[in-house]
Amino acid sequence: MAFRYGGRYSPDEARRGTADGRRAPPAPMLHHLASRPKWVTVAATPFLLGAFFQSPLGMATDLAAFGLIALAMWLTREGLAAEAAYDTRRVARRPAFPRKLFGGLLAGLGLGLGAAEPGALAGAGVIGLAGFALHLLAFGADPMRDKGMDDVDSFQQNRAARMIEEGETHLSQMQEAIQKIGDRRLEARVAGFAATVRDLFEQVRDNPGDLSAARRYLGIYLIGARDAAVKFADLYGRTEDPQTRAAFETFLDDLEKGFGAQTDKLLEGDRSDLEIEISVLRDRLVREGVRPAADPASRPPLASPDARDLDGLLSPERDSLRKLP
Known part of the structure; x- marks a missing residue:
């Protein structure tokens, strides 16, 4: 496996990846x-x-x-x-x-x-x-206020923080096990996997409501990855079997794709929620006469039927129907 040359102070280092497209x-x-x-x-x-x-x-x-x-x-x-x-x-x-x-x-x-x-x-x-x-x-002074937590459930935030802290411990144990082998290529491969996992950590940290959807990845899958790394380091350190190494790298590839797909899924959910909010508020502004009505053909489709239900709840026509005997 070939790596592009770069270092800590190289430009655009954060987006630089390996020759095969891994992060x-x-x-x-x-x-x-x-x-x-x-x-x-x-x-x-x-x-x-x-x-x-x-x-x-x-x-x-x-x-x-x-x-x-x-x-x-x-x-x-x-x-x-x-x-x-x-x-x-x-x-x-x-x-x-x-x-x-x-x-x-x-x-x-x-x-x-x-x-x-x-x-x-x-x-x-x-x-x-x-x-x-x-x-x-x-x-300067230390930050003295919480940021972006006005609408965040503190209980859910604390649960997410505990899960992320445990996940960081699993990642550290995984990397320590691979470092015992003394193979820098494997260390870099595991570090790339850890970077993908930390993307999921950041998503859950920013949106604690996503914890339920990501619980298996932060718990079961990450513990399994740690245990597999420890067993692989012990076996490969004694045998240096290339088939064992190839199987472990394939396992990391599959696991990394799974974590990346879950992060993308959560991000896509955030985009859908934003589109719903925009659509509902835009229709509300039209009813109140703040902005002209848009051509229905040019209006972007709603991402979810929940938006239509929420739009109906906000509709003054429905409110008036409820008042009828």
């Missing part, structure tokens, strides 16, 4: 400020290097200052990653732990501690506050 694993989501915490940590290295040329108290203070700043930048980097995932998704909860906020507090505390001297605690406090303010200006 390549996507590049990780990165925030546009993801490189800044590293440089702040590098800028704090004078605390680390100069600590060994001071008194024991000064050494402990400078080492603590560097440790706080390094921890702050780690928290900030994690907060930026969480914000990138939040911005990418249509429906998302705010981060449970505001990492950037606490990163800013630790950065200010580290700067204040590094600048502290006997009799100059007020100046150290001012430096710490300035460090917190600069951190806020450089990295």
Whole structure:
């Protein structure tokens, strides 16, 4: 199997695939400020290097200052990653732990501690506050509101989140089993399958009502794929039988097609729902005289008979008939 050359920083990497048309694993989501915490940590290295040329108290203070700043930048980097995932998704909860906020507090505390001297605690406090303010200006605040969840059932959303979390665990176990073989081609193949599965994860995360239709894929099928990968890794690691490898790759092909077809089916259902809503509201606007009536021949057909039923429920003529004795 041949792969197109590319890497993390190659253009159009997200849509790049293998030579046989399979999807390549996507590049990780990165925030546009993801490189800044590293440089702040590098800028704090004078605390680390100069600590060994001071008194024991000064050494402990400078080492603590560097440790706080390094921890702050780690928290900030994690907060930026969480914000990138939040911005990418249509429906998302705010981060449970505001990492950037606490990163800013630790950065200010580290700067204040590094600048502290006997009799100059007020100046150290001012430096710490300035460090917190600069951190806020450089990295921004954490997302503090849920997004796109006004009409989402929280119970269903929590169920979908648990199922997706379990599915991510199955995928990780599957990939770990294949990595034990040490075959990069197989690792890339499983990574491509994982990318297709995560498309279904995103669809269910955005529309928790699709969980019932996707339950078998998130549970039974994914557990079966994990178990098959573990058994294949154990057998192929001992025998290196090409027939066993071909059977496993064929199994992945069939399974990937099934997951892709289910994702497309759910997406098509969303499109049908949108067409129904548009058709019903358009007819309602016509009845209220907001827009002229369209030629019936040019009107797109309704995607489902449910739309006609819903349209009838909204019809003022039916309301008037109900009032007749």
